[in-house]
Amino acid sequence: MVLSDFLPDTQPRLADLTSCEDWLARAALAGMPHACSALLTLLEEIEAHPPRHSAYLQILERLRYPVMHAEADQAKGFAGKPLPLNHSEAAAFVQANGLWAAMLRAYGRLLSAALKGKHPELEPSLARLFQRVLACAGEAIGTCVLARREFGADYWRLVHQAYTAAEARAIRGETVADLSVESSPMAAYAEVLMLQLAQPHRLSHRELDWTRKWARLWAHKAVLSREAPWQDGYAVDLAGASGPALAKAAADSPTLRFLDLARVAPSISTRIQRLEEGAEPAALGLGSDCTRLAAQDLLKTLQRVWIDSAPARDFPRRAHPLPMELVSGFAAIHHAIEGNPVAKSASPSSYSYGEAERFHTFQPSAERDTREQGPETWEALGESDDGFRLRRTTQGMRLAHRQLVALRPSGARQFILCHVDWLIEGPDQTLTIGARALKGEAKACAVRSSDRSAPQRADALMLPVAPGLSPALVLPAGWYRRAGQLELDLGNAIRRVTLAGLLEHGFDYDRVRVSTS
Numbered sequence: 444m445v446l447s448d449f450l451p452d453t454q455p456r457l458a459d460l461t462s463c464e465d466w467l468a469r470a471a472l473a474g475m476p477h478a479c480s481a482l483l484t485l486l487e488e489i490e491a492h493p494p495r496h497s498a499y500l501q502i503l504e505r506l507r508y509p510v511m512h513a514e515a516d517q518a519k520g521f522a523g524k525p526l527p528l529n530h531s532e533a534a535a536f537v538q539a540n541g542l543w544a545a546m547l548r549a550y551g552r553l554l555s556a557a558l559k560g561k562h563p564e565l566e567p568s569l570a571r572l573f574q575r576v577l578a579c580a581g582e583a584i585g586t587c588v589l590a591r592r593e594f595g596a597d598y599w600r601l602v603h604q605a606y607t608a609a610e611a612r613a614i615r616g617e618t619v620a621d622l623s624v625e626s627s628p629m630a631a632y633a634e635v636l637m638l639q640l641a642q643p644h645r646l647s648h649r650e651l652d653w654t655r656k657w658a659r660l661w662a663h664k665a666v667l668s669r670e671a672p673w674q675d676g677y678a679v680d681l682a683g684a685s686g687p688a689l690a691k692a693a694a695d696s697p698t699l700r701f702l703d704l705a706r707v708a709p710s711i712s713t714r715i716q717r718l719e720e721g722a723e724p725a726a727l728g729l730g731s732d733c734t735r736l737a738a739q740d741l742l743k744t745l746q747r748v749w750i751d752s753a754p755a756r757d758f759p760r761r762a763h764p765l766p767m768e769l770v771s772g773f774a775a776i777h778h779a780i781e782g783n784p785v786a787k788s789a790s791p792s793s794y795s796y797g798e799a800e801r802f803h804t805f806q807p808s809a810e811r812d813t814r815e816q817g818p819e820t821w822e823a824l825g826e827s828d829d830g831f832r833l834r835r836t837t838q839g840m841r842l843a844h845r846q847l848v849a850l851r852p853s854g855a856r857q858f859i860l861c862h863v864d865w866l867i868e869g870p871d872q873t874l875t876i877g878a879r880a881l882k883g884e885a886k887a888c889a890v891r892s893s894d895r896s897a898p899q900r901a902d903a904l905m906l907p908v909a910p911g912l913s914p915a916l917v918l919p920a921g922w923y924r925r926a927g928q929l930e931l932d933l934g935n936a937i938r939r940v941t942l943a944g945l946l947e948h949g950f951d952y953d954r955v956r957v958s959t960s
Contacts, residue, residue, distance in 0.1 A: 523648035883907015
């Protein structure tokens, strides 16, 4: 990002830190529903009518904390929502991303001015300016990740260029205070790389929040070097426009930098051990908003993607995409598995985020969506032994992370029961997903409950109908209760089963272990 220097305005929007404090006192942003909009407007007005360079930096530093809180509140409007985002959710994302983009431009202008050497008052803050530019770019990328939106090559070029310039001036490792975290230009850059390596589109929005916090906590331990720490490793091309990828140690490129996370490894392994021993996540610096089991599972995932050997490509690409049918919504999937891919009009075909939440509290089935929905045609871009990579370029039903779907490849007779392992929205609401198959051949069935607080009957799926695999039930969200008993109607027989444990909790379904009474 190359930005020109600027001349201070004779009538700046905010002249100094005192005027900034006055604005914050008048704005009373705490709990304000339009805090993001107010801050974005202010930053754009300051950009149009800037104060002196040193005052500009002081103002930006004072606004960082309110900006972080406003963006976090704004993210609640789009994080974790089904895709494509609707109009209000997309607007919330655009504003949150725009807020960090405005901060990025402001710090970028000051950095450009400092690099030209005409403002000696900025010279002592050069490392901080590099760190802030990289951190703001990381926050802008973070909003894209939370919204499951594609972000362009421009972001990668920007962070690569900023890090390259900091490295050339030998200040990449200079310590910079970043709120309550120790950071540096290299740490801010490594944080962006670590987030990308964490395969963020496979994580829930809560897991994404924790991953971003933990990456920030440990990024100062990361090291970037010209030589691979082992035979091969993750590396990034500073002259390129993409994120980190696996590279061989023998790769001879002056712009290649290898990411060494060896010092991060003990931070993860020690916490996994402490959690297994019963320690609480908050006591380990992991935050108080995650459970011990959730923290432990995510740490093991991060240990695998950050420290252990890199996984092979999940979905080998097809030379020519093939059509594939996709069905979403529990009732529509049930009918597809039965052999009739069009759901009855009186049955639910898809669940919105709010509807799925209501199912968890056993709301009557009459409140569910009754829209009729048949199969959609998607493009199969690649496949592996246990999943598919698909793309839809036309309008269709919204899909959520870890939502149940059924897929039928071109020419196949049977639908395959899957869940959405990851998904990302591209330009013009193009949707790309990774669908992972549930093991075994699904069979349509039904369940009945004698519990008056729960629905009396529901469609269900028996998994697996395969030799050597333990039986499991796939139930609509809200039906699982520990040790609950259900009547299982398999069409030719009725059995009484006990729900023996939760195997997987999806967006609109629960996969549970069952035992016969």
